[in-house]
Each structure stands twice: as C-alpha cells, then as structure tokens.
Amino acid sequence: MGSLLENQVAIITGAARGIGAATARLFAREGAKVVVSDRDELPARDVASEIRSEGGDAIAVSGDITIPAFPAHLIEESIAKYGRLNILVNNAGYTWDGMLHKMTDRQWQAMLEVHATAPFRLIRAAAPYMRDAAKDEQAFGRKREPRCVINISSTSGLHGNIGQANYSTAKLGIVGLTKTVAKEWGAFGVRCNAVAFGYIDTRLTQSKEANESIDVEGEQVALGIPSQLRDMIQLMIPLGRAGTVEEAAGALLLLASPYAAYINGHVLEVTGGMGI
Numbered sequence: 108m109g110s111l112l113e114n115q116v117a118i119i120t121g122a123a124r125g126i127g128a129a130t131a132r133l134f135a136r137e138g139a140k141v142v143v144s145d146r147d148e149l150p151a152r153d154v155a156s157e158i159r160s161e162g163g164d165a166i167a168v169s170g171d172i173t174i175p176a177f178p179a180h181l182i183e184e185s186i187a188k189y190g191r192l193n194i195l196v197n198n199a200g201y202t203w204d205g206m207l208h209k210m211t212d213r214q215w216q217a218m219l220e221v222h223a224t225a226p227f228r229l230i231r232a233a234a235p236y237m238r239d240a241a242k243d244e245q246a247f248g249r250k251r252e253p254r255c256v257i258n259i260s261s262t263s264g265l266h267g268n269i270g271q272a273n274y275s276t277a278k279l280g281i282v283g284l285t286k287t288v289a290k291e292w293g294a295f296g297v298r299c300n301a302v303a304f305g306y307i308d309t310r311l312t313q314s315k316e317a318n319e320s321i322d323v324e325g326e327q328v329a330l331g332i333p334s335q336l337r338d339m340i341q342l343m344i345p346l347g348r349a350g351t352v353e354e355a356a357g358a359l360l361l362l363a364s365p366y367a368a369y370i371n372g373h374v375l376e377v378t379g380g381m382g383i
C-alpha cells in the first residue's frame with residue numbers, strides 16, 4: 108500500500124474491466140476511496156469487493172454513462188458515500204468501427220455520446236464538488252485539496268485511424284474538452300489532463316476471432332481487431348509489444364499524483380513509442 112492518493116475520493120468510469128479496473132485497483136492501493144462505475148453491474152461489484160477484501164475502500168455505482176441523467180446520479184451517489192470528490196477519470200468507452208462511406212448515423216452518434224458527451228456531462232455534474240469547492244477554499248483561505256480530471260483519449264484521436272472516423276472524432280473532441288477544463292478550472296487549482304493510449308491489451312484490442320461484443324440498445328457491436336493487424340501494430344511499437352492494463356493505470360496514477368501538481372491541459376501519449 109502506498110499513500111500517493113491518501114484519503115482522496117476517485118470516480119472511475121468503465122472500471123469493471125480493462126484499464127479502468129486496473130486503475131481502480133492501483134488508486135485504491137495508493138489510498139484512494141474509489142467509486143467503480145460501469146454499465147456492467149456484476150463485474151463492477153466484483154472489482155469493488157476485491158478492493159475491499161484487500162483492505163481498500165470502494166463502492167460500485169452501475170449504469171450506462173450515456174443515459175443523460177446517469178452522470179448526475181453517479182456524482183450524487185459518490186458524494187452521499189464519501190462526501191467529496193478529488194479525482195474524476197472519464198474512461199468508459201468502446202469502439203464501433205466501420206469505413207466512413209458505410210458508417211451509419213447511429214454508429215457515429217454512439218461514439219460521440221460515450222466518448223465526448225458523457226464526459227462533458229460528468230464533468231459538469233462534478234463542478235459543485237470540484238470547481239466550486241476549490242473556489243470556496245480559495246475565497247475563505249482554507250487548505251486546498253488536490254483535485255483533477257483525467258480524460259481518456261486515443262492515438263486514433265490525435266492521428267486518425269482507418270475505420271474509426273467516429274471514434275477518432277470523439278477522441279480528439281475530448282482533447283478540446285480537456286484543454287478547456289484546464290483553462291476554466293485551472294484558476295481554482297483543479298487540473299485536467301488527458302491520456303492518449305496506443306495499444307493496450309484489453310477486450311477492445313484482443314483478437315477479433317475471440318468474438319467479444321458489446322450490446323448497444325439491443326445491437327451486438329463486435330469488439331477487437333483482426334489478429335493480423337494486431338501482429339502488424341506490434342511491429343510499429345519501439346517497445347515491441349502491447350502495453351498492459353497495469354502500465355496504463357500507472358500513467359493515470361502519475362497524472363493524479365502530487366508529482367503532476369504542475370501538469371495541466373496536457374495530453375500524455377502512452378504508446379510504447381508508437382508513432383514517434
């Protein structure tokens with residue numbers, strides 16, 4: 108157990124598996140009280156109870172982050188349990204790939220909803236407990252608590268990617284949102300940064316042949332990438348391999364920790380050197 112995030116309260120969306128779950132575990136090991144949020148209730152509860160069984164503090168608050176009322180509900184539940192909020196990680200997401208000339212409006216809209224609109228709503232709902240709370244501390248000369256937002260972007264957003272017009276647009280959109288929050292809330296000491304991952308080994312990047320899918324309003328959206336493409340990507344990574352979820356979580360801890368106290372509005376590329 109470390110103490111980098113001692114007594115801080117963190118909400119992490121998409122924390123039932125993959126990068127979000129690894130981040131929840133790591134933040135808890137560093138002393139944070141963690142709200143594990145995900146559309147998939149059972150695995151989210153498992154992550155929270157695993158954290159508690161290891162001596163940490165966590166609850167699960169499940170729901171689909173794209174439902175307009177859910178972000179406010181998530182903030183309310185978190186405040187009801189822990190009374191404050193220090194770290195907000197907008198991580199929930201998936202891919203719905205297709206070539207642009209065949210992409211439907213629904214496919215396009217779904218990516219904007221989950222990767223840009225939902226984070227916007229969640230940050231807005233968090234404003235009273237992050238922006239306003241920090242402003243009050245400043246106005247009344249009280250000790251300032253650490254507070255930050257971390258948004259998850261992608262190299263697809265920064266550089267574009269074949270078959271991902273929808274995802275790339277949303278993942279670059281969140282960079283604009285990140286920099287705007289950094290400018291609006293930086294005045295009160297609330298930092299906002301983004302992490303653009305390259306190729307992290309999760310359900311999203313596993314072999315398509317594994318036949319994983321996500322249910323989007325009754326439609327099964329296939330996840331994963333063809334194994335041939337997976338092999339090719341690895342050749343383009345100077346470190347020669349995909350990143351692990353623990354390594355991905357490490358980058359988030361770095362940005363949430365006191366060592367990043369002067370890092371604001373930054374987009375950290377976590378790629379093993381891909382694309383340099």
Ligand SMILES: NC(=O)c1ccc[n+]([C@@H]2O[C@H](COP(=O)([O-])OP(=O)(O)OC[C@H]3O[C@@H](n4cnc5c(N)ncnc54)[C@H](O)[C@@H]3O)[C@@H](O)[C@H]2O)c1
Pocket residue numbers: 120121122123124125126127144145146147170171172173197198199200201202221259260261262303304305306307308309310311312
């Ligand atoms: N894996 C990579 O290489 C990679 C690269 C770049 C960016 N990312 C981003 O990292 C984030 C995490 O992805 P991951 O690779 O860990 O995938 P993952 O599928 O392992 O985990 C994503 C989690 O988000 C949840 N989720 C999806 N839609 C949701 C919704 N509407 N409401 C609530 N929860 C929802 C899923 O249930 C899942 O538990 C995503 O934003 C993804 O776009 C991943």
